[in-house]
Amino acid sequence: MIPDGFLKWLRPGMHVKRWLALLLVGILCLSLGVAYIMTHLYRTQPFPESAYWVTLQFLDRRLRGLLFLAVGAVFAGVALWRLSHSLLAPLLPPSGQDGLADIVYRYRQLGKGPRIVAIGGGTGLSTLLRGIKAYTSNITAIVTVADDGGSSGRLRRELGVLPPGDFRQCIAALAEAEPLVTELFQYRFDQGEGLNGHSFGNLFIAAMSGITGNFERALHESSRVLAVRGQILPSTLEDVVLCAELDDDSTIEGESQIPHGPAPIKRVYLRPADAQAYPEALKAIEEAELIVIGPGSLYTSIMPNLLVEDITQAIKAARGRKVYVCNVATQPGETDGYKARDHVRTLQEHFGKNLFDYVVINDRVVPMPPEWHVDSLGGRPEALAGLGVRVISADVVEEKQPTRHNPQKLAQVLLGLVPSQG
Amino acid sequence: MKENFKAVCIGGGCGASQVMAGLKAYTKQITGIIAVTDSGRSTGKIRIAMNVPAPGDIRNALVTLSDGDPVFKQLFQHRFSSEKLHELDGMAFGNLFLAALTQMTGSFELAVKEATRLLQLTGRVLPVTLYSTHLCAELVDGTVVQEEFNVRALNKPPIKRVFLQHPDIEVYRDCVDALQEADLITIGPGSLYTTVIACLLVKGVAKAIKESRAVRVYVCNTTTQPGQTDGLSLSQHVSEVLNYLGTGAIDYALLNSGSPSEELRRKYAEDRVYLLEPHAEEVRRIQDMGITPVLADFVAATSSKRTLWEKQDSVRHVPERVAAELVKLIQI
Numbered sequence: 001m002i003p004d005g006f007l008k009w010l011r012p013g014m015h016v017k018r019w020l021a022l023l024l025v026g027i028l029c030l031s032l033g034v035a036y037i038m039t040h041l042y043r044t045q046p047f048p049e050s051a052y053w054v055t056l057q058f059l060d061r062r063l064r065g066l067l068f069l070a071v072g073a074v075f076a077g078v079a080l081w082r083l084s085h086s087l088l089a090p091l092l093p094p095s096g097q098d099g100l101a102d103i104v105y106r107y108r109q110l111g112k113g114p115r116i117v118a119i120g121g122g123t124g125l126s127t128l129l130r131g132i133k134a135y136t137s138n139i140t141a142i143v144t145v146a147d148d149g150g151s152s153g154r155l156r157r158e159l160g161v162l163p164p165g166d167f168r169q170c171i172a173a174l175a176e177a178e179p180l181v182t183e184l185f186q187y188r189f190d191q192g193e194g195l196n197g198h199s200f201g202n203l204f205i206a207a208m209s210g211i212t213g214n215f216e217r218a219l220h221e222s223s224r225v226l227a228v229r230g231q232i233l234p235s236t237l238e239d240v241v242l243c244a245e246l247d248d249d250s251t252i253e254g255e256s257q258i259p260h261g262p263a264p265i266k267r268v269y270l271r272p273a274d275a276q277a278y279p280e281a282l283k284a285i286e287e288a289e290l291i292v293i294g295p296g297s298l299y300t301s302i303m304p305n306l307l308v309e310d311i312t313q314a315i316k317a318a319r320g321r322k323v324y325v326c327n328v329a330t331q332p333g334e335t336d337g338y339k340a341r342d343h344v345r346t347l348q349e350h351f352g353k354n355l356f357d358y359v360v361i362n363d364r365v366v367p368m369p370p371e372w373h374v375d376s377l378g379g380r381p382e383a384l385a386g387l388g389v390r391v392i393s394a395d396v397v398e399e400k401q402p403t404r405h406n407p408q409k410l411a412q413v414l415l416g417l418v419p420s421q422g
Numbered sequence: 423m424k425e426n427f428k429a430v431c432i433g434g435g436c437g438a439s440q441v442m443a444g445l446k447a448y449t450k451q452i453t454g455i456i457a458v459t460d461s462g463r464s465t466g467k468i469r470i471a472m473n474v475p476a477p478g479d480i481r482n483a484l485v486t487l488s489d490g491d492p493v494f495k496q497l498f499q500h501r502f503s504s505e506k507l508h509e510l511d512g513m514a515f516g517n518l519f520l521a522a523l524t525q526m527t528g529s530f531e532l533a534v535k536e537a538t539r540l541l542q543l544t545g546r547v548l549p550v551t552l553y554s555t556h557l558c559a560e561l562v563d564g565t566v567v568q569e570e571f572n573v574r575a576l577n578k579p580p581i582k583r584v585f586l587q588h589p590d591i592e593v594y595r596d597c598v599d600a601l602q603e604a605d606l607i608t609i610g611p612g613s614l615y616t617t618v619i620a621c622l623l624v625k626g627v628a629k630a631i632k633e634s635r636a637v638r639v640y641v642c643n644t645t646t647q648p649g650q651t652d653g654l655s656l657s658q659h660v661s662e663v664l665n666y667l668g669t670g671a672i673d674y675a676l677l678n679s680g681s682p683s684e685e686l687r688r689k690y691a692e693d694r695v696y697l698l699e700p701h702a703e704e705v706r707r708i709q710d711m712g713i714t715p716v717l718a719d720f721v722a723a724t725s726s727k728r729t730l731w732e733k734q735d736s737v738r739h740v741p742e743r744v745a746a747e748l749v750k751l752i753q754i
Contacts, residue, residue, distance in 0.1 A: 158507040180527075180536060184519075187526050194509020195471055200522045207500045207515040211493070221493055 008101035013108050027076060110137040110229070114418040117142060117288040117320070119235075119305050121166040124296030126173035127404055128325070129230075131411030133174055139230030140284035141170045142311070144304035146242040146270065149256025151188070151198045161206045162215045162239065166301070167222075167232055168201035176227035185226070216278075233284065235305040238275040242304050244268045255300050259333025267350065268299050270307045277310035285311070288320040290418045293356060295325045295405055298343055299334050303350065312351050321417055322356040324389075325410065328396065329374045329403040340377050344387050353388055360413055363393035366402035374403060392417070426451055427605040427752055430636070432550075432621050433457070435482025437612030440738065441641060442545065443486050444745030452545030453600040454483045455627075457620045459557040459586070461570040464501065464513040471509065474524045475554045476570075479617065480534060481516035483547045490542030498541070531594070548600065550621045553591040557620050559584045574616045574649045581650060584615045586623050593626035601630035606752050609672070610641045611739055614659055615650045622666045632671045637752050639674045640713070641744060644721055644737040648694045656698040657707035664711060672713050674751055676744065677705070680719030682737050690737070697737070718747050 009016050056064050088100060113136020118128050121144045129141055143166045148156060152165030168185065175182045185201035208218035219232060242255040248263040258265065285291060293315075296302050306312050315322060324347065326340045335343065340361045347355060362378035381391035394413045398406040428451045431438040435456065442452050458475035460466075465478030485495050498516030505511065516537075523533035530552050538546055557570045561579040573584065601607060609631075610618045622628055631638060642659055646652055651659065660675050677700040681687070687697060700717055708715045720739045 154507075158504050158510070159502065160504075178539075181540065184523055184526060187522050189472075189522065189525070191472055191525070194507060195518075200518070203502075203515065203518055204497075207497055207502065208493075210502065211496045211500050225491055225493055 008099070008105065011105060013112065014101075014105060015108060016104075023076075023080070027072070031072075107137075110135070113138055114289045114415070114420060115284075115287055115320075116140070116290045116292065116414070116418070117284050118292045119302065119311075119315075120144075120294050120296035121147070121301030121305070122169060122296050123404065124294060124301060124327070125166070126169040127398075127407050128292065128295065128410060128414075129170060129173040131405075131407030131409075132414060133229050134408075135411060135415050137229040139174065140281070140288070141174070141230065141232045142235050142281045142284070142305055143167055143170060143232060144301060145234050145236060145238075146240050146255045146300075146304035148241070148254050151202045153256060154198070155202055155206050159206050161209045161218075162234065162237070164202045164205035165199070167205060167219060167234075168199060170232045171205075171222060171226055171228055172201060174223075174228045174230050174232065176229055177225075181226065231280075231284070233281045234278050235281055235311050236275040236278055236308045238272070240275050240304070240308075241271045242268060242300065242307075243271055244299065255304065258300055259331070261333070264336070265299055265334065268303050268307065270304065275308050277308045277314070282310060282314045285314040285318050285320075288318060289420060290414065291315055291318060291320050291322045291356075292414060293322070293324045293347075295327050295410075297331055297334055298327070298338075298346060302347075306347075306351055306355075312355065315356075316352070316354055321358065321419060323358040323360060323414065323417055324356045325360045325396075325405070325414075326362070326377060328362045328377055328398075328405055329368065330377060332373050336373075337375075338377070339383065340379065341384055341387065343377070344384060344389060348387070357390060358417060359384060359389045359391050360396065360410070361391060361393045362395065362397045362405075364395040364397050366397055366399065368402060372403070376402065428600075428603055428636075429453070429606045429608070429748075430455060430600050430604040431608045432618070432627075432631075433608075433610050433612040434460070434617030435479030435486075437610055437617065437641070437643075437739075438608070439483040439486035440741045441608050441611075441744055441748070442483070444741030444743075445748065446487070446544050447742070448745060448749050450544055452487070453597075453604075454487070454545070454547040455550050455597045455600065455621060456480050456483050456547055457617045458549045458551060459555060459570050459616070459620045461556060464517050466569075466571060467509060467513060468517045468521050469554065472521050472525060473554055474521050475530050475549050475552060477517045477520035478514070480547055480549055481514060481520065484534075484537055484541050484543065485516070487543045487545055487547065488541035489544050490540065494541055498537075548594055548597050550593060550597060550627065551591050551624045552594050553588065555591050556587040557584060557616060557623075558587055559615065570616050570620070574613060574647075576649045578649070580652065581615055584619055584623065586620075589623075590625065593624045593630070598626055598630045601627075601634050601636070604634055604636040606748060607631060607634060607636045607638045608641055608748065609639070609663065609667075611643045613647055613650060614643065614654070614662060618663065619666050622663070628667050628671065632668055637674070638672050639676060639716075639748060639751060640672045641676045641739070642678070643698060644678045644739065645690065645695045645697050652694065656700055656704045657711075659698065660708050660711060660713060664713075670712060672711075674714045674716050675708055676716050676718070676720070676747055677708075678720040678737075678739070679717040680721045682721055686737075716747055716751070718743065720744055720747075 115138040117140045119142045145162045147163035147165050152163035156163045172185050187200040189195040189198050208222050209215050212218050244252045244258045245266045246261050246263040247266050252258050252261045294302050326343050365376040365378050368374050381393050384391045396405050396410045398404045426449050429445050430453045431441045432455045442454050456479045460476040460478045465476045485498050488495050500515045502510045502513045520533050524530045557573050558568045559573040560566050560582045562582045563579045612618050679700050705715045720743050721737045722740045
């Protein structure tokens, strides 16, 4: 009876069978070599009496062969088994619900998953990441550094680091570390003057910036120690400020202030306008099979990334398929009264018509309680007719929290759009 | 020598963890029992903010024993600096880690265990108690000062006795188990009142040490420490410890017979830090207490002076030399 765990090792894509085969060939060559030398010695040298007994010559030759084969196979098998255990035991997670074979399988399979770039920020982006990380580890999240509210904003002003909040959410979404550590990363201090309201993960990234000397390496190291699947990159490393021009021609500065303006937003822009894109982000966009824009706050999470001009240029030039995931609800202060159509049009007005080819909208409209001051977004594909985009309407909403996407539903729709997977 | 013997080291984040670092070469079963009454700098800030047992010494001990990713060690010791944010300025990240985990899980014990796992410790670090309390001192002039930071403050009358703000708090259960099973118990080195005796004051600790069958060793400091042991001789250090522990609770005392360079001694003297020298008379007094003195050179010739935050440093023990002497004692 072969244990189930053993068969798992022989599944395709484990990169195990090929090495087992090589090992067998190696053993075969070794045995042949030894046999040749022995034959030569046997023919030229006198052998002591004991050799007769040690080599079991009293048995039939075929039986002898089978016996040595069996003993050899058992020894080699046990040696391999114990060797891999000795080597891997310290690396295995202590809780260990998943066997080693499962872990290796996941690692291999996900490593071959499609290359997906997700652009946005905040809760929307982390929702998306939570879904697609089940399909691929070739994920790049591109995140804005224009955030200036809450704990992030305070750290930005008081410690002079780039705002870590959106990065923290992405790291938490993609981390493979122990659940308690991930939970801690999202933990918000709720007492203590000066600490109150700060999120632990933000302080973690800020401390990492202090150790490594810059934000970029801080992200890299944080991702490494928390075993993040994929990579999380800033769209720019410059200290940019998001500004908005309103319908009443007044202007507002600062991402966190924009939703509180006196009039609807006319357009947003970055200061400085010529911020340099983060080169790694451009490379990821260029190599991606699928580029996903959104979901997330239209003006304050998605646009700050796209306003870095090289990012937009790179998306337009990229060969991968480009998708905009429209929000499932309007956002107070930003997109009040907007329909899905207005979202798409606003993006096209800011960045041109050729930024994306597909739009994913929600077709399962859940009524919202009036006290939330939000409207459901979505509907039939016809709603977006004439905008020059292909519309995919599907049920992507989270039923328990209808202002958000459901990670699994959304990931399935998006994976269907990857050329190599379709 | 007993294979993989069980060692328990009592003290603070610096002294005790140095002993532990030395013992790591001989055994994996090391338990640090660490004071939680520190109230200086960032530890003090986080305690005011969140009312947790002091994480500072625990943090130091954890980092010293860590065999894990060096980044975590650096992260734990990283101090924020911000002129605009007083509460966060000087705050060690490891303290925030322990405080956040304590708040999140509701248990300081679990927080320390999680940090132990994350830092991949050889051995373990236990807070002497899971309760938050403060060290207080009665001075010779009768005044009482509260909190560790004030107990070790400079320019005040000598300390008459120290006590805990909450004298009834219980020792952490795992500490008692560790002391009962130990083959070797070390006490110190470290600040006499504010770390060593601060641990011994916790209800249950002295009793467990007294009843233990382990070899019990007091590792005596190399120098006096301004603010708490000015003018105390070597044997007075030992007798102070015995005062709080009870006679017969210590088998050996490790005394430093080495001497740092003349220049360094002069530098220390400028800060009123004086070497504790094992003169024949001192050694005899220690013997009279029923303790076997063990003399050896524990200080490195290259010792240099460190600046600690509002605290005077003493000449440090070389972990390897202390461990080598300790191992000899359990062979006897």
